[in-house]
Amino acid sequence: MIKAILIISLGFLTFAIFATIYRLVKGPSASDRVQALDVLGINIISGVAIFSVFLRNTGFFEVILLIGILSFVGTIAFARFIERGVVIERRK
Amino acid sequence: MSDVNNPIEVVELLAVISILVGTIFSFLSAVGLIRLPDVYSRAHAASKSSTMGVLFILVGTFLFFIMEGTFSIRLFLGIFFVFLTAPISAHVIMRSAYRSKVPLAPQSVQDDLKGIIEIEGEREQ
Numbered sequence: 001m002i003k004a005i006l007i008i009s010l011g012f013l014t015f016a017i018f019a020t021i022y023r024l025v026k027g028p029s030a031s032d033r034v035q036a037l038d039v040l041g042i043n044i045i046s047g048v049a050i051f052s053v054f055l056r057n058t059g060f061f062e063v064i065l066l067i068g069i070l071s072f073v074g075t076i077a078f079a080r081f082i083e084r085g086v087v088i089e090r091r092k
Numbered sequence: 093m094s095d096v097n098n099p100i101e102v103v104e105l106l107a108v109i110s111i112l113v114g115t116i117f118s119f120l121s122a123v124g125l126i127r128l129p130d131v132y133s134r135a136h137a138a139s140k141s142s143t144m145g146v147l148f149i150l151v152g153t154f155l156f157f158i159m160e161g162t163f164s165i166r167l168f169l170g171i172f173f174v175f176l177t178a179p180i181s182a183h184v185i186m187r188s189a190y191r192s193k194v195p196l197a198p199q200s201v202q203d204d205l206k207g208i209i210e211i212e213g214e215r216e217q
Contacts (some may be wrong), residue, residue, distance in 0.1 A: 001105065002104060002105065002108045005108045005109065005111070005112050006108060008112060009111050009112045009114075009115035009116075009149075010115075012112075012115040012116055012118065012119040013115045013118060013119075015119055015122065015124035016115070016118040016119045017122075018122075019122035019123065019125055019126050020122055020125060020155070023125045023126065023134070024124060028132065029131060029189065029194045030192075031131050031185055031186070031188060031189035031192070031194055032131055032134065033204075034100045034185050035131070035134065035135050035138055035139075035182070035185050036125065036138075038138075038139075038181050038182070038185065039122075039125065039139075039142050040177075042117060042118075042142050042143070042146050042174070042178060043122075043142070045146055045150075045174065046114065046115065046118060046145065046146050046149045046150075047150050049111075049152075049153040050111060050115075050149065050153075052153060053107075053111065053152075053153050053156050053157075055106070055166060056160065058157060058162050058164055061166040061167045061170065062169040063169040064150070064166075064167065065166055065167075065169055065173065068170055068173050068174050068177070069173065070156050071181075072173075072177040072180075072181055075181040075184070075185065076184055078182065078185075078186045079181075079187070079188040080184075080188070081189040081197075082188040082189070082192055083187065083188035083191050084194065087110070092190055
């Protein structure tokens with residue numbers, strides 16, 4: 001029962017990731033693609049959580065925290081690059 | 093299928109159903125990401141319901157492993173961090189999109205931010 005529900009939810013998550021990849025490939029502006037990458041990171045976090053329930057293994061929680069932090073930092077860096085042209089400004 | 097009378101089994105089933113609800117939310121947000129017309133409405137769909145979905149999934153995982161007998165502070169920190177940062181990153185992306193003049197959808201009727209940005213630009217000059 002639990003395994004069946006988990007497999008169904010992995011199927012939904014796969015559809016979500018494919019839709020996000022469609023937007024990542026097609027998206028007309030750069031902001032679309034950055035947004036799609038952010039959502040892709042969040043979906044990967046969900047996938048790791050579902051797999052850790054599926055395997056009944058608690059060793060993947062560091063991966064969840066790490067992907068969350070890296071996705072956030074990458075998104076902020078991309079947004080600053082789109083807005084100002086530089087990621088880290090130099091003070092004069 | 094195991095016996096439903098055992099309370100641990102019931103709570104594990106609830107946790108797994110919460111995971112299913114979360115993935116359905118993620119799926120709906122991805123449908124919004126495909127179908128909506130411009131960047132801003134797509135970000136609206138993607139950031140809100142995707143954050144909601146990942147919260148349902150992580151809380152379900154947390155509940156499942158509490159029933160297994162392990163309380164993981166790392167997973168709790170992950171839930172807190174994702175809940176805190178997903179709206180912020182959506183805000184920053186949309187701010188940069190507006191500043192780099194990504195156009196709105198043609199059927200949108202009102203743009204309140206335009207006048208404010210023009211006033212701000214005049215003040216800086």
